[in-house]
Amino acid sequence: MTLYRATLGGTRYVFDDLRQTMAAATPLRSGDELAGIAAGSEAERVGAQAVLAELPLKTFLTEALVPYESDAVTRAIIDDHDAAAFAPVAHMTVGQFRDWLLSDAATAPVLARLAPGLTPEMVAAVSKLMRNRDLIAVARKVRVEVAFRNRLGLPGRIGSRLQPNHPSDDLKGIAAGILDGLCYGIGDAVIGINPATDSVANAAGLITMLDDLRQRYAIPTQSCVLTHVTNSIEIMNRGAPLDLVFQSVAGTEAANDGFGVSLPVLEEAHQAALSLGRGTVGDNCMYFETGQGSALSADAHHGVDQQTLEARAYAVCRRYRPLLVNTVVGFIGPEYLYDGKQIIRAGLEDHFCGKMLGLPMGVDVCYTNHAEADQNDMDLLMTLLADAGATFLIAVPGSDDVMLNYQSLSFHDIAYLRNSFGLRAAPEFEAWLEGMGLVDEGGHLIDGTAGAQRLLGGAVA
CATH class of the missing domain: 2.30.170.30 (ethanolamine ammonia-lyase heavy chain domain like)
Structure with missing residues (x-):
């Protein structure tokens, strides 16, 4: 030993x-x-x-934290490792790697080439040696560009998921939330619904409604109903207009078993979605959500700390070239992230680790009402993530998800980030917003009365 x-x-x-x-x-x-x-x-x-x-960084290639023989995620990490990409840093210790990442030598192109050579354990280890400002400084250098009906991850841009959940999946209530979000310029990353009832028929109905709405207004974005991956496969088999396949994933095989998912099933879904060819400017068609503590809550953590296991979940995600990945950072509860300080730290860690592994990383900046956190903590985290170059953030009406019963960001929060940091929506989506009279030529929200009336008129028609 x-x-x-x-x-x-x-x-x-x-x-x-x-x-x-x-x-x-x-x-x-x-x-x-x-x-x-x-x-x-x-x-x-x-x-x-x-x-x-x-x-030495290379230690993580020979000493597995979760046994190779009994864990499919470990096997994927080791078997997918790109030794040639790893070579430039193979001689470094974890501490030397940290110093190098913070140096001018670690440019965006260099980090992009390095990503396939890094394992999640390597990036988790180096993150443990970093202050919050270090996590921000390195993550903002990383660029991961993806596309489906618009392009995400471009410099000077921050995307947003419009999350119009409804406690009874009422179509009119969901549509009202969507129209409200569009008036604030929200929804370029995805218009994504967490269904209250996770059945194939219900999810297919929601998907059809979203696609009808998208086509009615010719919105250059993608939609998603966050149903189980096996439901998505059946929905595609039935011919419903599915854009993105969604699945929650974790960092061990046992935890993924708890979600009812395996790597072969994810591959089947990915290939099925690719075959539909619904993207217009790209073919990234998978959407994954993760969160620190999921493996522990399933008693599937193998004695490994929750932050390292979270990074291992990103190794699952990157196998399928996703359009979107986000950590739902404070959703699982205070048993795993107790207060605002822990949530902020975890959000920055997750964003850093995901981008280092080559993922288009977003964050649901959120907390449950029994955590020692409040909206001021979320203000800090979303502002830090904007500085760190997050690909997208999630927003719900009034920051209060009335279906999932947790607190997230509001539509106004995304507008604040764009105005304060000079950030803009995806270019194709921004052009649509401008055409609808919702933003000016600089991408800033303007008096949206005319655009809102146009949207509402179309909804009534």
Whole structure:
């Protein structure tokens, strides 16, 4: 057995294995405390970080945190690894890798070429040595461009998911939420509904309604009903107009089993969606959601810390060239991310790790009402993510999801980010907004009365 040791200030810290070292090095969060794997003190946490800093990156290619023989996600990580892409940093320790990422040598093109050579454990490890500002500084250098009916991830742009959920899937209520969001310039990443009733018939009806609405107004965006992947396969078989296949995924095979999904099923769905050819400017047609704590909540964490397992979920996502990936960062609850400070840190970690692995990374900036967090915490996180170059964020009417019973961002919040940072919507979507009289030539919201009347008139017609 390999022991990992460090001596700091005369105190010696010893960790039994790499898994324990990674857990102890993780910034404090309630989920790791719940699992009994968190550092016992801040001093022990620093000791574990000192061990990580001296660890060669290539260690993660030979010492698996979750066994290769018993876990499909581990096998995918190792089998998909691009040794040639990894070569430029193969000689580095985790600490040297951190310093290099923060240097001018780590440019956007260099980081794009590096992504296939990185494993999720590598990027999780280096994130544990970073302050929040470091996570922002590196993530903003990474560019991941994807496309379906519009292009996302372009410089100077931030996308948004319009989330018009309704507690009874009432079509008129959903349509009202969509029209409200469009008037605020929301929905270029996707118009995506979490169905209250997850049946094939209900999801197909919602998909058809979304497509009818999109075609009526000639909106250059994509729609998605966030139903189970097997439902999406059946919906495609029935000929419904499905744009994006959705699935929640996690970082271990056992946790994905809990979601009722496997890598072969995801591949089947991906190929089926590609065969439809519904994209007009690109063919990225998968949408994944993740969240720290999902594996622990399923008792499928194998003693690995929740942040590392979250990064492993991104290895699942990148196999299928997704249009969208987002962490629902505060949704699972305070048992896993206790307060605003932990949610903010986790959101920045997740965004950094996803982009480092080559994903078009977004975040649902959110919290549950029993967490020690409030909307001011979400203001901080969304502002930091805009600075970090997030691909997209999620917005719901009034920031209050009345179906899922949690707090997210509002349509006004996305408008604030675009105005304050000079960010714009996807170019094709922005051109449509301008044509509808909702934004000016600079992409800024204007008096949308005429555009709103045009939308509402079309809805009534």
